[in-house]
Amino acid sequence: MTRPEDVLVQRLGEAVVEQVRFRDDLTLIVPREHMLRALEIAGSTGFRLLTDLTAVDRHPAQPRFDVIYMLTSVEQHARIRFMVHLAADQTMPSATSLWPGANWLEREVFDLFGIRFDGHPDLRRILMPDDWEGHPLRKDYPLVEEPVEFKGHTPKVPSEIIPKSKPKLL
Amino acid sequence: MAVTGPPERGPSTTLGAGTIVSRAGSPTEATEADLRALESNILTTTVGRVVSWARKNSLWPAQFGLACCAIEMIATAQARFDIARFGSEAFRASPRQADLMIVSGRVSQKMAPVVKHIYEQMLEPKWVIAMGDCASCGGVFNNYALVQGVDKLIPVDVYVAGCPPRPEALLYGFLKLQELIAEPAHRRRR
Amino acid sequence: MKETLVLNMGPQHPATHGVLRLVLELEGEVILNLEPVIGYLHTGFEKEMETRTYHQNIVFPPRIEYLATFIEEQAYVLAVEKLLGITAPKRAEVIRLILAELSRIASHLVYLGTAAIDLNVTSLLMYCFRDREEILDIFEMVSGQRMMHGYFRIGGLQWDLPQGFAERVQRFLDDFPRRLDEYETLLTDNLIWRKRTEGVAVLSAEDAIRYGCTGPVLRGSGVSYDVRKAFPYGGYADYEFDVPVGSNGDAFDRYRVRMDEMRQSRRIILQALRGLPEGPILVDDRKVALPPRRELVRSMEAVIHQFKLVSEGIHPPAGEVYASVESPRGEKGYYIVSDGSNRPVRVRVRSASFNNLQALPVMLRRGTVADVVVAIASIDIVLGDVDR
Numbered sequence: 089m090t091r092p093e094d095v096l097v098q099r100l101g102e103a104v105v106e107q108v109r110f111r112d113d114l115t116l117i118v119p120r121e122h123m124l125r126a127l128e129i130a131g132s133t134g135f136r137l138l139t140d141l142t143a144v145d146r147h148p149a150q151p152r153f154d155v156i157y158m159l160t161s162v163e164q165h166a167r168i169r170f171m172v173h174l175a176a177d178q179t180m181p182s183a184t185s186l187w188p189g190a191n192w193l194e195r196e197v198f199d200l201f202g203i204r205f206d207g208h209p210d211l212r213r214i215l216m217p218d219d220w221e222g223h224p225l226r227k228d229y230p231l232v233e234e235p236v237e238f239k240g241h242t243p244k245v246p247s248e249i250i251p252k253s254k255p256k257l258l
Numbered sequence: 259m260a261v262t263g264p265p266e267r268g269p270s271t272t273l274g275a276g277t278i279v280s281r282a283g284s285p286t287e288a289t290e291a292d293l294r295a296l297e298s299n300i301l302t303t304t305v306g307r308v309v310s311w312a313r314k315n316s317l318w319p320a321q322f323g324l325a326c327c328a329i330e331m332i333a334t335a336q337a338r339f340d341i342a343r344f345g346s347e348a349f350r351a352s353p354r355q356a357d358l359m360i361v362s363g364r365v366s367q368k369m370a371p372v373v374k375h376i377y378e379q380m381l382e383p384k385w386v387i388a389m390g391d392c393a394s395c396g397g398v399f400n401n402y403a404l405v406q407g408v409d410k411l412i413p414v415d416v417y418v419a420g421c422p423p424r425p426e427a428l429l430y431g432f433l434k435l436q437e438l439i440a441e442p443a444h445r446r447r448r
Numbered sequence: 449m450k451e452t453l454v455l456n457m458g459p460q461h462p463a464t465h466g467v468l469r470l471v472l473e474l475e476g477e478v479i480l481n482l483e484p485v486i487g488y489l490h491t492g493f494e495k496e497m498e499t500r501t502y503h504q505n506i507v508f509p510p511r512i513e514y515l516a517t518f519i520e521e522q523a524y525v526l527a528v529e530k531l532l533g534i535t536a537p538k539r540a541e542v543i544r545l546i547l548a549e550l551s552r553i554a555s556h557l558v559y560l561g562t563a564a565i566d567l568n569v570t571s572l573l574m575y576c577f578r579d580r581e582e583i584l585d586i587f588e589m590v591s592g593q594r595m596m597h598g599y600f601r602i603g604g605l606q607w608d609l610p611q612g613f614a615e616r617v618q619r620f621l622d623d624f625p626r627r628l629d630e631y632e633t634l635l636t637d638n639l640i641w642r643k644r645t646e647g648v649a650v651l652s653a654e655d656a657i658r659y660g661c662t663g664p665v666l667r668g669s670g671v672s673y674d675v676r677k678a679f680p681y682g683g684y685a686d687y688e689f690d691v692p693v694g695s696n697g698d699a700f701d702r703y704r705v706r707m708d709e710m711r712q713s714r715r716i717i718l719q720a721l722r723g724l725p726e727g728p729i730l731v732d733d734r735k736v737a738l739p740p741r742r743e744l745v746r747s748m749e750a751v752i753h754q755f756k757l758v759s760e761g762i763h764p765p766a767g768e769v770y771a772s773v774e775s776p777r778g779e780k781g782y783y784i785v786s787d788g789s790n791r792p793v794r795v796r797v798r799s800a801s802f803n804n805l806q807a808l809p810v811m812l813r814r815g816t817v818a819d820v821v822v823a824i825a826s827i828d829i830v831l832g833d834v835d836r
Contacts, residue, residue, distance in 0.1 A: 110767040110768065110769065111530050111531070111533060111767065111769050113768070113769055113770060115768070136657050137657055137660060137662075137673075138660050139660065139662075139772075139779065139781070139798060140770075140781065140783065140796070140798045142783065142796045144785050144793065144794045144796075145794070146793075156783070156796075158770060158781075158783070158798070160678075160779075162657065162671060162673045162678075165678040165679060167679070167770070169770065187658055187659075187660065188658055188659055189658060189659035189660035189661075189803055189806055189807075191806065192802065192803075192806045193660075193803075196802075200494075213487075214486060214487060215486065215487035215490040215835055215836075216487060216490065217487075224492065224495055225494060225495055229495075231495060231496075231499055
């Protein structure tokens, strides 16, 4: 029996730049310009549920952002993950034409990462107040917005209590 | 003046107008028992004390839940913990009818102006309980999104620690607030 | 052109189940447009979790979705375990499953009570919270906390079950069906309840999928998708249970689905209690789990492991995983990106309420103002989960 994700990979053909398999999760890396088409094909292959749409900030690495789409096939019980590498000044095509549910998810990514989506009907902040400055989930955005005011004592930022170890080289 | 009337009857008869009837026109006719009844039936107080006694026993909280603590607040109002024992079962949906605000949960930067607005809509006198660590000081969170304690926005009378506090803890904080209200020195501090 | 009225509802409103704000555009009583405004409980969990070690992060999940606390912990812990490539011992897995199903019952009880009180069935809220208190007592007995337990560990559990746990759960489960029947008699056979929920807030299966709805909202619309069946995790494959599915996709069907789910949860717990295995409750991997106390006095190695774990934490391999569970609101997933260091690069919380709430305007298209309350209650949102 062929698995739905294999069928999809076959149908996508050239559009998939790289396949990453880690702990049974399959991630397909797709260039930005093919993304919408790939999502459409995935939707017609049975991956009809847009489970999640999010981003990762790899700062200071380049390209800076990864935009991630997670799709689920409700009938065939399969999952697939798409990833797009995106430079800081690039925009993404909006998936709202395929899934109306992408609307809020894209607004959230815009709000917290500052990634713009072309063709989004209403790209506004969703979680933060409208007049907020900056995009909190970017790595260069400070964690502590408002320090606790205890006099004569400088509180440590939580992340400094256990220092971050160096990432292992891949 | 002699106070007469049957001694076993309650204070309403002795204090009520028209009940002071002279039996024979002479003060000496008041019996010993009459005088003793008088001693245990007259209550002297100040208006302030009476008012704060009434206030403390019928605090109406605003029905205003924020996060996890709100669930424990609901639990406090339900049968097992029964906040009605202390006269506060009437959670009011409108802040204009409430005199106690229980800030139950974390206050985000986006919610901060709303919380202040609700507080301002409440009529004087009003009290605030900061329920839980988040409302008291920010709790486990120290980041861009949260106000580090609701006392940066509005004056807080009682802080209840816990994440979330048990209903008993909230009730204890509640009794502390009642003590505060009953104490005239604290009555008009704002 | 007819005159319309713009009405603001919330964020402080008794029937919005938290700090949800709705902007309604009305023509008379009929809703023309509706826009949910969210973010009033945005806590910054995702940023906060990037700054702590994997173990410290167990604190946060129950505070995100505070009605189904154990299920949240299970979701996070399973995601980290997937990243590490380990599985918890069988006994720990079964205990987690029992507690998660109890959480589901507790959460659905809160749904039932609040949905009922929104339609003025006041007594049911009292009944539901009475039952929920019994579950919370069990939780407190196990973990020491009523709500924010922090009992699950990466690779197992903090400690073993207390004495008398099984009997206590059994006692609760023995009495529970009778009470559920009582509640059903109060609601299902109640004319007002049926008139207010049947045919109200209808969501078609097609729309539910297009908006990414999961959980009882999706199943109420007739799509049988349950993460426990579709992608079995944490030992669910070993137990027999059915996935209740509705047909009309209205508020009444969602109510029926949740009522049946409580019965199915009971069925799962009974099977799990019967087959609760003996054995260790924490993996025997010193790079992941703390060594047992008795080893600390004898072995220098154990002391070093303890020191490294406490002062630095776990170092999972670089990579990214997504693990999800079926929460009472739908698919709850954690997407964790690791670079091989002791803290995650990114933790994404896939929230079920967020997607379900997005479908609210579709449910209420041409509905009336009075139905708004019913619709919100039937989605059973947790604002902490929506805003994170």
